[in-house]
Structure formats: structure tokens, C-alpha cells
Amino acid sequence: MVMEIVCPAGTPAALRAAVKAGAHTIYCGFADETNARNFPGLNFDRVEMRDSVAFAHQHGSKVLVAINTFPRAGDEAIWHRAVADAESCGADAVILADAGLLDYAARHHPNLRRHLSVQAAAANADMVNFYAETFGVKRVVLPRVLSVPEIAAINAETEVETEVFVFGGLCVMAEGRCSLSSYATGRSPNMNGVCSPASHVEYHDHNGVLDAQLGGYTIHRAQKGDAAPYPTLCKGCFSAGEKTDHLFEDPVSLNAEQLIPQLQKAGVTALKIEGRQRSRSYVTQVVRNFREAVDALEDGRPMPQGMLARLSEGQAMTTGAYKKTWR
């Protein structure tokens, strides 16, 4: 069976571009704090979501609605309403992270398929099976800290579908538990849907030297001609003593395109592309590239060599934890 390409869409136009480019499935979110890409000008209102789901279904694609932040105490109704609205818009599944919200969805919307978000950081078979048995989760998005053998080991012990990231921004932390953005800005992807919120980011260009500031802290300085990274602390460059270096990870993007055959052998069902904050142009290029790759694999043809580095953070790519080459 062809591996499923799960593509991001931050706007209805990006969703249409993804469908036209050959995405089997598109994931997106409502324009509020219920999803982990709550950036200015992004996401879908309820009418846009309903119309976009209808467009995708007309063209044979599925839509997953990410409601993958953690509900704030006292405001759970915002997240409950998002689940109900996703179902009424015709979504094929919701992507959830919070155990309470999973329980709510299982009890109140039993016919709405539930996927476990990467934000839940389910990184072993026991945890995956717990979510499946307790909340009826049908698919788990695995965190980007696992090697291919570890993914195979999980799939050997579960009937739950697994989905893994193959391209895009690389979160190197245990997702859903990272507090770096919150430390610097008071806002986090987990609670507010924003890692390094734009409202707290400033760039200053001094004759070609680009300083990136987050919450008033200078976290990166790109010399003239150097590629620029996203303004996240995990990709920041810091000075300590006489050494200046990237403390956690270099500014690179994940590209596991050439590992797709191994991921298929490891039992992976779906390949996820990161980037709901990206443009129609990105969506079109990346989806086409990966659709060609999975179709080639299915037909027994050689994997095409992609040309995606220029779309990557820092214009550099890595296979991340899949090959465990990190320091």
C-alpha cells in the first residue's frame, strides 16, 4: 500500500495547493490557541474549514484538524468547541495531545477518529497502546527523537498506525514538554500554540549582519552571506567562555526522503511534512517531491533525488534522530 503523505496547510489557499500537488491528507487548524501554529494571518475560521474539507473530499484527499495544544484550566470549552466544530466541518480526524481532551472527544464525539499529536511525545509502545486502549486513538504521530530501529520496535508491539515526520522544521526537544520559548517570552507552543511568538521576535540588520532577538535576548547573529535560522532558542548560537556555538542543535531542517524505504519496512503508515507556517510555494514543491518518492517506492522505481535544501532552515538538512548522528 502507498505510504500516506500528510501535508501542512496554514491557509485555505495552501490546502488547495496541497490537494492539487497530490497530498493524500492535509492537516490544518482553527485560527486560535487550540493549535500549535497560532501565528498572525494563519489558519482557518469555521466557514473556511468547512469549505476546505469539502474541497479536499471532492478531490479524494482527507483533512485532519490539529487541536493539539493543552487546554488552559477554566477555558476547556474553547478546546471542546474546536473538537465539535471539526466534526461538524466534516474532518476525517482530529489530532489531539491532551489526555483530558482525548477523553472528552472519545466520550462526546465517539465517531470522530482520533490521532495522537506529536505534542503528546508518545515514544514507546506501552504509551502508544495506552492511548489506543484508553481513548481509542487510531494513529500516533511519533516524536522526532526516535531512530528507525526504535520506530520498528514500536510498530512490532502495536496495532496502532504510526505517522512520522520526514521533512521540515526540526524540533529537537521532547515535544509538548519544551519550556524554552516560555522561558524567554512567557508563551509556548504547548499552551498558546506559538514557539517563539512573532510578537516577541525582532530582527536588526546592521550592514548585512543580522541579529535575531527573542524576548529581548539576542539568540543568533548571522554574518553577511550566512544563512539565517528560525528565531528559536534551541537553534540559537551562544557564547560561553571563549567558545561561540549552537548549544542544542545547528539550524537545519529534517529531510528523511532517502529513508522512506526503511521507514516503510519499519511499519510506518504515514509520512508527515512540517510547515503550516509556510507558503503555497513550499507546500506545492514539497508535496510533489514526496508524492513522487512514495509512488516510485510503490512502483519499484529508484527514489528520486529531491531538490529541497533551498526550502530548509539554514539551507541545510539532516536526517535527524533517524540515523542518530547528532552529537
Add this chain to the structure above:
Amino acid sequence: MSQTSVSVPRCPPLLAVPLRAVPLAPLSASLTAFSRRIATSHPGLYRRLGDYANTPFVIDPTDLPLVILLHPGNGKPTITLTRRPVEGAARIAGPLAALLGLVHGGFDGDALFFSRDLVIEGDTSASLALRNAIDDAELDLSEELLNLTGPLAAPVHRALLLLERRTGLYLTRPEEAAW
């Protein structure tokens, strides 16, 4: 790890140099009228701008001898061209080809930022909102222009396509062929 770079063409001097002498006031008035037509035909663009629908933006085509001050005006935009330094809440700077490529969906904004072809300063939220709103609007400036040219639409269209091929500037929205 592998690396490569984006290739963004520069505006040919034949187009850029005359702008040093062109009177900017009538050009500003024409662009303001043009942008108001677009605002009327794409109301969703302003919905997406949200809190930034009245935020002044400085658009700086770095290979042209002028700067564009865009005031969205809550759906009644004003465009002012100037050769002097100008203040806005946010500044977006890059070659004309990069800016037109963003408008038409030919380039990805983050990729242009990574490659340093695009620089944003000031209110980052406002810049993001503008970029995302424009990307969703699926604008085609040539199509908007052709709507104004009446019987001259066909030859103007051919001229624009020729100019696009010769300069590498995105003057039209790329086709999104179905899979």
C-alpha cells in the same frame, strides 16, 4: 547535511534606472487606485491581516531607487512611493523579484528569509500577517491589470509574459497543475 542557495534575479537596470527620474506622485496615485481595486476584489486579505489592517508597512525593493510605503487603511489602502527614508511599523526588504515572487506564490517567504534574500525589521507579527494574508489571497497582479486594459488586454498580456521571461520577475501567478 547538505546545503544550497536560492537564486533570485535582480531587476534589470533598463527597468530600474528610469525610476530615478520618474515623477513619483502620479505613480503613487495610480498604484493606490490599483491597490484599492485589489482590496475590493479580495476582502479576505484584510480579514487575515486582522489587527494589522491599519499598520503602515515599508516595502523596500533593494534593487530599485525607491521605497514603497503601504498603508492598508482597513481595506482602503494608500501607496506612497518615495526616494527618501521613511518610517513604518514593519520593513520588508529584498530584490523586486523576491517581493513579486511572494505576491504571486512563486517563492516561499521563509526560504527567502533563510537565504537572506529577504530582510524583515520592526513588527515581526505584522510582517507575518501581511505575508500570510497575501499568500492566501492568490493574487495575480497581471490579471488585475488586464482587467483595466479593455481591448488592449491581449497584447498587454503578451507583453507581460515576454517581460516575465526576459527578466525572471514573477509578473503572473504560476499555474498549479493538478496531480
